[in-house]
Amino acid sequence: MARQTADIGIARGSSPPPVASIYRSRWFDFNLSRPGNQHKLGYILLLPALLLIAAIIAYPLILSIDLSLQDVKIARIGSGDQPWTLVNYQRLFASAEFWHSCWVTIRLVLLVTTSCFIIGMGTALLLNQVFKGRKLARLLIAIPWAIPEVVAVIGFWWIFDSSFGVVNWTLVTLGIVERPIAWFSSGAGAFFVVTVVMVWKGYPFVSIMLLAGLQSIPEEFYEAARVDGATAWQRFLNITLPCLSPVLGPTLVLVMLWVFRDFSVIYVLTQGGPINATETLGIMTYEQAFSFFKMGYAAAIGVVTLVICAVAARFMVRRVAQPLY
């Protein structure tokens, strides 16, 4: 009996609560030393973090959904809500610009993610080999990832400059094109430059993640395959790729989400133009909110983007992240 009172933190000298109430009350039983109650300690310790997450993630999310259901231009906190309506979503799904932005976003996500995967895998395999200067090579490969986006974008902006850029100079000098290409004055040109910059920024992350995954594959797998006469391509397909899939899934999801929500690369390079050729959902959201001051409509785009991202991420994690061994 004395041990029980000490466990629930009752000071000596005060009268203890009835024994029955301690054992009958399921949620107010703080005897955490009991094996059956140990999970409650975990919840208690997690509570501050959960409250913090609720404050910084759930609250803005609820606010966005609430805003998307109001027909407002510039929303003002505390000024009284407008009645809920689906008009923003109706306008959105009837808007050709929205579907065009979806198409631009999907193309960009597929192109950048695939390119990042191919280049990242190639460089990771290369850096996994033993050669002189490997440490330096590993350092250099991470540099594009470490450079701030805006700095990188401005560099590329000058590289692809239509009149004085080094890319045009090289292409014309080598006789590949007759006259300089106006990269940012054509939809295809602008989209190409945006893709190049995003791949350049994104592939080091894939490379680093896959390199970590490669180093965790037991060498015995490859030795056994060699003994069985497997070629390098067979070893890659049947050992490397399956063993990398637990890393590959989350990595691709992260890259995909980064492309989906990236703003600075596109905005600094093209502002979504020309003729909306590079206008992703992220750019469209910003433009509707802060250029056209249609915040309810912009919130609706944001909510739809969130749903698309969540579904795509769930699909990717389930499909790719299953280890085969």
Add this chain to the structure above:
Amino acid sequence: MTLRSLTTRLSLSAAVAALAFGADTGPVAAQETLRMLSWQVEDPAYGPWWRGIIEEFEAVHPDVTIEFTNVPRDSYADQMTTLFASGSPPEIVHLASFEYPNFAELGWLENLDPWIEEAGLDLDGWAGQGKCEWNGDTVCLMLLYFGTINAYNEAMFEEAGLKVPTTYEEHLEAARALTKDTDGDGFIDQYGVGLSTAGGPGQYLSEVLSYVVDAGGNWSNEQGEPTLDTPEMIEALTRWKTLISENLTPLDLASGDVRQLFIEGKIAQRVDGPWLYGIMQNAEPEILAQLKLAAPPFHPPMGGSSNIIAMPSEIDDATKQLVWDFIEITASEEQQRKFAELGASPAPMPGAVPDDIEASVPHFDLLVETMNEAAEAGVDRMPTGFEVNFNEFSKMIQEEIQRMLIDDLDPAETAARMQERAAAL
């Protein structure tokens, strides 16, 4: 005495002392701060002008401090929108003239008419002030209305045997003659004209407007109806298409980059606002000696309102009085003269010209002339009837002109599309 009671006593003593000293430090606690955001804090011309006004205001109101914060132009509208939307706008509101209508439309800007009347402020002839009227109320004070000037490289014109253009035809002829590959490496390295096509829709609209008004067109009429499919507009679009498709200007550059190329001697002529003169002073001496200013080859010249000062409507009356005092100093003759001197451009107050302005701004008469010409013709960058959705309107115009250039469309077709889309706005 136990530790607990000692702690309690010390806490109580500290609270009493704080209350007692707090009473003595009343004046310090009453120090008020007015916030002002601006993109001109670091501007070499307008930054010192604002600081002079702040200094004068703080001398009159020693218990009030102005917090003058720089916000980059690119993110300025975002910041101001966020501040207003959160219910804590800066007490002194500085906005671009094409930005304020959205705030005025929501009733967030104070009607200044009673303040103007009480102060006896005479705004007759104040350049561009008409653009500050919103739904019959004066909601701001215009800080700058300008006319454009033509900056050109005299050496290039003399070498080609060309005179300074005074009409569009001469402008085009010069652009064609002066666009060349000077070192024979197969690349054009000197352009006949500098046009900014990558500074955002608003900038794009300003650049095209010179050709529109010269052709006799405009974005809309006085009733606010779009006039985008007129023969004059088709002519303007044809001119723009000619300059771009013949590669007479470097492409995809923001206005800052075009100005930089001009002062580096890579562009022969650039039509721009009064601020170009200050930027020209950064050129190398041998190039600077060749850079001259003249009236633009467009009639009337492009002109327009630039930026405004206003007061939020939802601040308390005492703060409103302070903000009005600040605005009144801004509108004083002394500060308007300083504006002309430091900004190297005419102040909106008529006649506010420093005596020795010719020494510091030798082309001052030219600036006044183009400003008056643009004002008399009613030219403004902000199209009547599209003030609230200016950004949407300018983006639509930019998109359709880009489509015309990329798909090589007939300007008449583009004009018809623009008209249709503008009507839908």
